[in-house]
Amino acid sequence: MRALMAGLILGAVMVAAVAWDALRAVRSPLEPPTTPTVLMLAPGTGWHALVAQLERDGWLSHPRDALYLRAYGRMLPESRTMKAGEYRIREPLSPRALLDLLISGDVIEYALTLIEGWRLRDALAAIRGHEAVAQSLPQDDAAAMARIAEVLDIDAGSPEGWLLPETYHFPRGTSDVELLKRAHTAMRGALEEAWAARRDELPLADPYELLIMASIVEKETGAPEERGRVAGVFTRRLERGMRLQTDPTVLYGRDPARSGRLLRRDLTTDTPYNTYTRHGLPPTPICLPGRASLHAAAQPADGSALYFVSRNDGTHKFSDTLAEHNRAVDRFQRGLP
Incomplete structure (x- = not known):
């Protein structure tokens, strides 16, 4: 009888010790090897896999804590x-606090800024060069452009101009296509807003x-x-x-093998983008316009000017x-007087 009682007491003590040890494990802060640190939770990772990851990376104080x-x-x-x-x-965080953080989705975000006036190829280069973006587009530029037009459902002949220049925030692993879709959706919204607020009798069809x-x-x-004055000049030219006769369109349509300043032969060489040899707008945008330029194009400033030239200080006469x-x-x- 005494032996039985002793065994029961010993068993109870052992259970209590295990329970106490387990309570310690779930209440004690987890100790990452260094703080601050970054914990990467891969897609599809469950709790058991997370515990194995913490054990492998040295977060657990005792082998039995896992x-x-x-x-x-x-539970x-x-x-x-x-x-x-x-x-x-x-x-250091307790297991409960760590779980709360992983449930919250408060992940580290990265930033990518698309600059007003960039060509689509510049935006693509920035996306390709970002270390947190998952790359899926073809490396060949022509194939990539065709794929972009496909995934963005653009039937205008070219995806040029269809991304809104802004700063986009995203978590690591976001795909290049996801970013392009976000920038494209933002541009469609900004363009619809500008078109809805356009000036009456604007000489633009759509x-x-x-x-x-x-x-x-x-x-x-x-x-x-x-911006509004420049838009006004081009609007009046279309109306008349x-x-x-705008140099940037000629540059856009020039042979890609050429670089440097425009020459007289560039202005006289006919291409679909040469607005010195052809009337009307070029067939596609020539860059990514920002919200301010969309607004200016929709609501050009009144006036009578039909020409402008650079003052070489960022402004025009x-x-x-x-x-x-x-x-x-x-x-x-x-430089003449």
């Missing part, structure tokens, strides 16, 4: 709702022509206060049947007549 934590996770249905991603761990006009405005001036414009060219481009 057993306790696996059992602990089985918590919410452990099945963890969200994949990178998490910044700034201090939102796509507005996008083309905005891309020209974007490339013609970096001075925010001039004049050629736009606007003129109403060709004679006045030629004098401005002599002064600002040729």
Whole structure:
């Protein structure tokens, strides 16, 4: 009888010791090898796999803690709702606090900025060069452009211009296609907004022509206060049947093997983008226009100017007549008095 009682007492003590040890394991902070540190939770990782990852990476103080934590996770249905991603761990966390963090989805986010005036190829290069983006597009530029047009469902002949220049935040592992879709959706929204607020009797047939006009405005001036005036010049030229005669379109349509400044032969070589030899808008946008250029194209400033020339300081001299414009060219481009 005494032996039985002794055995029962010993068993109870052992159970209590195990329970106490398990309680210690689930209440004590997990100790990452260094803090702060980054915990990467891969897609599809469950609680048991996470515990194995923590054990492998040296987060657990005792070998038996993995057993306790696996059992602990089985008692918590919410452990099945963890969200994949990178998490910044700034201090040791209890298992419960770690689980709460992984459920929250408060992952580390990265930023990618698309710049106003970039061509689509520039945006693609930035996406390809970002270390947190999962790459899926073909490496060949022509094949990549065709794939972009396909995934964005663009039937305008070219995906140029269809991304809104902004800063986009995203977690590691976001695909290049996901980013492109976000920027494209943002551009469609901004373009619809600008088109809905357009000036009456604007000489543009549809939102796509507005996008083309905005891309020209974007490339013609970096001075925010001039966008509306530049748009006004091109709008009046369209209304009067004049050629736009804008250098950025010629540059866009020039032989890609050529580089450097425009030459006289560039202005006389006919291409679909040469607005010196052809009337109307070019067939596609020539860059990614920002919201301000979309607004300017939709609501060009009133005025009578039909010409402008660079002052070589980021601004332009606007003129109403060709004679006045030629004098401005002599002064600002040729250095004549």
